[in-house]
Amino acid sequence: xxxxxxxxxxxxxxxxxxxxxxxxxxxxxxxxxxxxxxxxxxxxxxxxxxxxxxxxxxxxxxxxxxxxxxxxxxxxxxxxxxxxxxxxxxxxxxxxxxxxxxxxxxxxxxxxxxxxxxxxxxxxxxxxxxxxxxxxxxxxxxxxxxxxxxxxxxxxxxxxxxxxxxxxxxxxxxxxxxxxxxxxxxxxxxxxxxxxxxxxxxxxxxxxxxxxxxxxxxxxxxxxxxxxxxxxxxxxxxxxxxxx
Numbered sequence: 001x002x003x004x005x006x007x008x009x010x011x012x013x014x015x016x017x018x019x020x021x022x023x024x025x026x027x028x029x030x031x032x033x034x035x036x037x038x039x040x041x042x043x044x045x046x047x048x049x050x051x052x053x054x055x056x057x058x059x060x061x062x063x064x065x066x067x068x069x070x071x072x073x074x075x076x077x078x079x080x081x082x083x084x085x086x087x088x089x090x091x092x093x094x095x096x097x098x099x100x101x102x103x104x105x106x107x108x109x110x111x112x113x114x115x116x117x118x119x120x121x122x123x124x125x126x127x128x129x130x131x132x133x134x135x136x137x138x139x140x141x142x143x144x145x146x147x148x149x150x151x152x153x154x155x156x157x158x159x160x161x162x163x164x165x166x167x168x169x170x171x172x173x174x175x176x177x178x179x180x181x182x183x184x185x186x187x188x189x190x191x192x193x194x195x196x197x198x199x200x201x202x203x204x205x206x207x208x209x210x211x212x213x214x215x216x217x218x219x220x221x222x223x224x225x226x227x228x229x230x231x232x233x234x235x236x237x238x239x240x241x242x243x244x
Contacts, residue, residue, distance in 0.1 A: 044079065044080040044081070044112075045074065045079060045080065045081040045082065045112040045113055045241065046081075046082045046085070046109075046110075046111045046112050046113070047067065047070075047071055047081055047082055047084040047085065047111060047112070047113040047114075047115075048084065048085045048086075048087070048106070048109075048111040048113070048114045048115075048143075048146050049067035049084045049085070049086045049087070049088065049114075049115045050087050050088065050097060050101070050114070050115065050116045050117075050118065050139065050142075050143060051087075051088040051092075051097070051115070051116065051117040051118050052088055052089065052090065052091065052092040052093075052097070052117070052118055052120060052121055053088070053089070053090035053091065053092075053120075053220060054066075054088075054117050054120070054157075054160060054220070054221065055067060055086060055088035055115070055117055056086065056088045056089060056090060057220075057223075057226065058090045058215070058217070058219075058220045059215040059216055059217040059219070059220045060215050060216075060220070060221075060222060060223050060226075061223070064223035064226060065086075065226060066221075066226040066229050066230055066233070067084040067086055067115065068083070068084060069223075069226055069227060069230045070084075070115075070230045070233060070234060070237070071083060071084050073230055073234055074234060074237065074238070074241075077234075077238070079237075079238060079241055081113070085106060085109075085111070087100055087101060087104060087106075091121060092118070092121060093118075093121040093122050093125060093127075093135075094118055094119065094122055094132060094135035094136055094138075094139060095135060096121075097118055097139060098135065098138060098139060098142075101139075101142055106146075109146065110146065110147070110148040111146050111147060111148075111153070112147075112153060112241070113147075113153060113155070113237055113241075114143045114144075114146050114147045114153060114154045114155070115154075115155045115156075115157065115233075116139060116140065116143045116154065116155070116156050116157070117156070117157040117158075117159070118136065118139060118159075119132055119136060119159045119182045119183075119186060120159050120160070120162065120179075120182075122135070122182070123159070123175075123178050123179060123182050128181075129178075129181040129182050129184065129185045130185075132182055132185055133185045133189065136185060136186050136189060137189050137193075140154070140156070140189060140190065140193050140195065141193075143156075143195070144193065144195065151193055151194040151195045152194070152195070152196065152240050153240060154193075154195040154196065155195070155196045155197075155198060155233065155236060155237060156186060156190045156195055156196065156197050156198070157198050157200050157229070157233070158183045158186065158187065158197070158198065158199045158200055158201045159179050159182055159183055159186070159201065160179075160200060160201060160203075160204035160221065161175065161176050161179045161201050161204050161205050162175065162179075162204075162219060163175030163176040163179065164176075164204070164205050164207050164208040165207060165214055165218060165219050166214070166218035166219075167217075167218050167219035172208075176205075179201065180201075183199070183201055187199070196236050196240070198229075198232065198233055198236060200229050200232070200233075203225070203228055203229065203232075204221065204225070207221075207225065212224055213225040213228075
């Protein structure tokens with residue numbers, strides 16, 4: 001993580017620090033934050049983002065979520081990318097995301113880029129990592145299918161560690177190890193499936209030292225945190241786009 005510290009410091013200079021002024025329950029869905037949209041006119045790359053509140057960008061402007069920042073950055077750098085189709089909602093578990101995909105109107109669509117970040121609510125609700133495994137695998141297969149069967153176009157992000165946030169109220173010694181167990185599962189299954197895997201958990205733990213990386217609700221990542229994610233995710237995406 002030492003290599004990331006200069007990047008963190010540079011990005012922090014672009015954002016004003018805000019105090020956490022609200023509390024948000026991870027498991028309470030916020031229907032107002034559900035986003036399912038597509039704009040693929042005159043674009044080169046279409047993008048599907050699957051997940052939960054970390055994909056929606058809970059408690060920050062929607063255009064600062066990591067999928068929107070990623071699409072904007074790719075387009076700015078010459079890889080014209082659609083506004084992301086986002087199937088995610090605050091509070092969603094793996095079961096909820098599976099159901100949402102099944103009930104969506106995009107089930108037969110194909111995308112050049114697919115991201116998947118899911119599992120924090122399974123952990124929060126007390127499921128074990130092994131209970132999480134088959135559901136994650138099902139979602140991983142769905143993601144690959146959305147990518148037209150091309151696993152190299154799928155990008156799995158690890159689950160952030162919310163144990164370092166004010167919301168956790170000092171329970172980091174319990175939450176952190178459990179998050180690690182869930183991430184061991186999604187990393188193992190991602191490697192088996194041949195998809196790209198990005199560990200952003202270590203980055204999320206920097207919030208213990210840099211409160212600016214936490215959104216005003218005291219729980220979710222800030223726009224600055226998402227920008228750091230994008231800075232390490234985008235090169236992986238570009239590397240795959242160049243190969244096609």
